[in-house]
Amino acid sequence: MVLRINHNIAVMTAHRHVRENSDELIRSLEKLSSGMKINRAADGASGLIISEQMRAQVSGIKQAIDNSEVATGMVQTTEAALNEVNKLLVKIRQLATHAANDGANDSVMLKADQFEIRNALDTIDRITFSTQFGNKRLLDGSQGANGLTNGEGLEFMKASHKTKPSPATGYDVHVTALPSRAYVMGETPLDQEAINAGETLTIAEGGRTVSFTARRNESVSQAVGRLKNEIETIGLDLDLEADEEGYLRLTHKNFGSDHTFMVASSTPGILSAEAGVMEKANRGQDIRGTIDGYAAHGKGRELTGGEGAPVEDITVRYTGNVTSAEGDTDPGSAVGRVSIYQNSLTFQVGGNVGQQVKVSLNSTNTRTLGRGVKNASGFKSLRDISVDTPDKAADVMRVVEKAINDVTTNRAELGAFQKNTLESNLTQLKIAEENLTSAESVIRDADMAQAMADYTRNSILMQSSSAMMAQANQISRTVLSLLD
Numbered sequence: 001m002v003l004r005i006n007h008n009i010a011v012m013t014a015h016r017h018v019r020e021n022s023d024e025l026i027r028s029l030e031k032l033s034s035g036m037k038i039n040r041a042a043d044g045a046s047g048l049i050i051s052e053q054m055r056a057q058v059s060g061i062k063q064a065i066d067n068s069e070v071a072t073g074m075v076q077t078t079e080a081a082l083n084e085v086n087k088l089l090v091k092i093r094q095l096a097t098h099a100a101n102d103g104a105n106d107s108v109m110l111k112a113d114q115f116e117i118r119n120a121l122d123t124i125d126r127i128t129f130s131t132q133f134g135n136k137r138l139l140d141g142s143q144g145a146n147g148l149t150n151g152e153g154l155e156f157m158k159a160s161h162k163t164k165p166s167p168a169t170g171y172d173v174h175v176t177a178l179p180s181r182a183y184v185m186g187e188t189p190l191d192q193e194a195i196n197a198g199e200t201l202t203i204a205e206g207g208r209t210v211s212f213t214a215r216r217n218e219s220v221s222q223a224v225g226r227l228k229n230e231i232e233t234i235g236l237d238l239d240l241e242a243d244e245e246g247y248l249r250l251t252h253k254n255f256g257s258d259h260t261f262m263v264a265s266s267t268p269g270i271l272s273a274e275a276g277v278m279e280k281a282n283r284g285q286d287i288r289g290t291i292d293g294y295a296a297h298g299k300g301r302e303l304t305g306g307e308g309a310p311v312e313d314i315t316v317r318y319t320g321n322v323t324s325a326e327g328d329t330d331p332g333s334a335v336g337r338v339s340i341y342q343n344s345l346t347f348q349v350g351g352n353v354g355q356q357v358k359v360s361l362n363s364t365n366t367r368t369l370g371r372g373v374k375n376a377s378g379f380k381s382l383r384d385i386s387v388d389t390p391d392k393a394a395d396v397m398r399v400v401e402k403a404i405n406d407v408t409t410n411r412a413e414l415g416a417f418q419k420n421t422l423e424s425n426l427t428q429l430k431i432a433e434e435n436l437t438s439a440e441s442v443i444r445d446a447d448m449a450q451a452m453a454d455y456t457r458n459s460i461l462m463q464s465s466s467a468m469m470a471q472a473n474q475i476s477r478t479v480l481s482l483l484d
Contacts (some may be wrong), residue, residue, distance in 0.1 A: 008476055014469035021462040028455035037446040041281025054440040061433045065362045068426045074133045075418045078361060081131040081139055082411045085364050088127075089404045092385075095120075097398040099387035100339050113387050117396075121366045121383060128364045141363030143315075143345050149173075151336015153320025157302060157372060161358035164310035170337035171292035171311055174324040179255040179301045182284040188269030189246030190214075190326035201271055202278065203250065205236045205261035215347050220246050236261070253374060256286045256300030274338055277385045283304040287318060291338070293329045302372075314338060349425050357425075362410050370403035 031037055038044045038051065098103065099113045128139045136143060145159035154173060190199065195214040199431050203210045210230045214223045226243045231238055236252040238261060248271060252259045264278045265271035272279040286298035294309040301318055305311030316338055324333040344360040360366075370382035375395035382403045387393040 005096065008472065010475055011469060013459055014254065017465040018462070018469055021441035021458060021465050025455070025458040026042060028451060028458050031451045032455055033447070035448070036444055038452070042398065047107075051440050051444040054436050054443070057351050058433055058440065059233035061330040061429050061436065064349055064351050064355070065426060065429045065433065067347060068349050068422050068429065069128050070278055071349070072293040072418055072422045072426070074136075074138070075359075075414050075422065076346075077133050078131070078412050079411055079418075081127055082364065082407055082414070084127055085139075086404065086407050088124050088412070089369075089400055089407060092117050093122050093397055093400040093404070096385075096387055096393045096400060098391035100390050100397070101206050102390040107419050110389075116385065117385065121385075122452045124364060124366050124369075124382075124468075126406045128366075141361075141365065141368065143343060144322055144360035144362055145340060145342050145344055147314065147316075147338050149316060149336055151320075152335070153318055153322075154336035154338070155317045155319070155337055155372070157315040158313070158342055158362065159315070159342075159360070160313035161226075161313045161342075161360040163314055163340055163342060164307070164312075165211050165342040166292075166338070166340040168339075171314070172329070172331050172334040173289065173291055173303065173316055173318070173338055174329065174333065175287060175289040175318055175320075175322070175335050176324055176326045177285065177288035177298075177301070178287040178321060178323055179287040179298070179318075181255050182260045182281040184248075184250045184261075184279075184281045186248040187273075188224065188267060190220055190242065190248055190270050191246050192220065193481045194267050195220065197267075199240050200221075200266040203231065203236060203238065203261065203271075204263075204278070205252070207236055208234050208236055210234050210236060221479045224248075250281065252281070252284060254284075254300060256284050256298075256384055258299065259284060260288075289314070289318075289324070289335075290329070312338060315418040341354050346424075349422070350429075357417075357421050359414070361414075362406070364407060364410075369406050373399050373402045375399065381398045386456050403470040428434050 006322055010055060027043075030039055038047050055216050095113045095117050099110055102277070129137065131138045134432045145161065145163050147156035147159055148170075150170065151173065188466055196216050198216065199214040201210075201212045203212075210227075212230055213228050213266075218226075220242070224240065228240050231240060237259070239251045241249045241251070242292060245248075250263065250271070252261060260283055261281050262278045263271040263281065266275055266278055267273045279373050287301055287303055289303050291303060291305045291311040291314055292309075294311050295306050295312070296303040296314075297306060303316050303318065305314040318335060320335055322335050322403070324330075344358045346356050346358050349355060349357050366383040367381050371380065372383075373379070373395075375398055377386070377392045377395040379395055379399050382399060385392075385396045387396055
């Protein structure tokens with residue numbers, strides 16, 4: 001055995017192991033005290049990168065969950081206000097129905113009905129301007145896509161969150177084909193001979209049917225007058241005209257290809273070409289045209305921007321009689337322009353960039369509800385309605401029905417947005433949070449059983465290496481025994 005006293009290699013080796021064991025023991029204590037196996041980059045560089053990314057993702061998802069719940073609260077607030085507007089519209093329709101009961105009403109009753117209707121309209125406007133979520137007004141149209149039109153006979157109806165805001169000059173609207181109504185034009189006149197023979201006319205529209213039989217010796221004008229009364233009583237949406245020679249013309253009140261009717265006459269040519277055979281009316285035509293050069297879908301008098309285009313969901317109504325040539329995009333030949341101002345609500349419902357959803361809240365102002373309804377009283381919107389006469393009361397019912405449809409459609413869209421977008425997304429976010437947290441835990445969290453086992457091992461090694469270092473210090477002392 002070689003004995004040296006200048007350097008004690010055994011002590012140095014033991015000391016090195018003491019330091020290593022001490023470091024391992026400290027790391028074990030750190031894992032046990034923090035509950036994490038990665039406390040610094042040196043513990044696992046790649047694991048640190050992955051886990052920190054997951055932590056950021058989980059943090060974003062947690063906030064997105066809160067955002068979705070707040071958005072749901074806003075939608076529910078809006079829907080509750082729309083429910084009250086709906087109740088008021090139903091009440092107005094009830095009052096209009098009462099006012100139409102001309103046989104039992106007098107001027108005082110009509111004034112009372114009109115006063116209550118005006119009060120309900122004022123309440124709708126009050127709800128419109130007072131419904132807020134924080135400082136945001138929800139029903140005044142400021143949280144949706146709004147538009148203005150420039151052009152005779154052109155009226156903005158609606159847009160959605162998918163619609164792109166227009167440039168300062170607006171979008172050009174070209175109409176290449178005007179809308180028309182379904183009609184039947186008699187080729188044989190209704191004369192006295194046909195009337196005395198008991199001419200029978202059958203007209204079917206919208207699931208309702210009028211069966212009319214002329215009375216012997218009544219005049220043509222009397223027969224036409226009775227037929228008009230039958231059509232109005234049954235509620236067919238048709239206009240009947242007869243010229244001086246007795247030729248009949250039936251025209252649907254509504255424009256477009258969706259509205260049609262059927263006719264039959266016992267004399268060939270008065271309404272149907274064959275005696276007693278039901279024939280369809282000449283189908284009406286929908287409006288055709290473009291918005292900003294993009295193809296638009298026509299329905300009746302309304303043009304709606306096509307899917308995927310910047311003008312998507314823009315709906316304008318045209319009542320003019322000017323058309324452009326097919327394919328003409330010259331601004332000078334446009335029937336008008338529509339300008340879109342986009343302020344739809346945007347919700348961040350995901351933890352990453354671009355994970356947003358939008359919804360447009362339409363106005364419930366009485367000047368915007370019930371627009372676009374053809375009526376003899378000249379009511380342009382819900383705000384104009386009046387029940388001064390029974391005829392006006394009937395038109396009020398038509399306008400109010402359109403307003404109810406506007407509001408219920410908006411409620412349905414909000415309900416679908418809440419259920420299918422917000423609530424479904426909320427469920428998915430919670431599942432994603434759970435799974436990402438679990439994955440991050442696998443990478444970052446310490447296995448406490450393993451950490452305790454490591455701590456016990458390192459503690460024993462620390463004690464053992466310290467004891468061996470003490471023994472190594474005794475080796476140099478054996479040199480003194482050589483002096484004896």
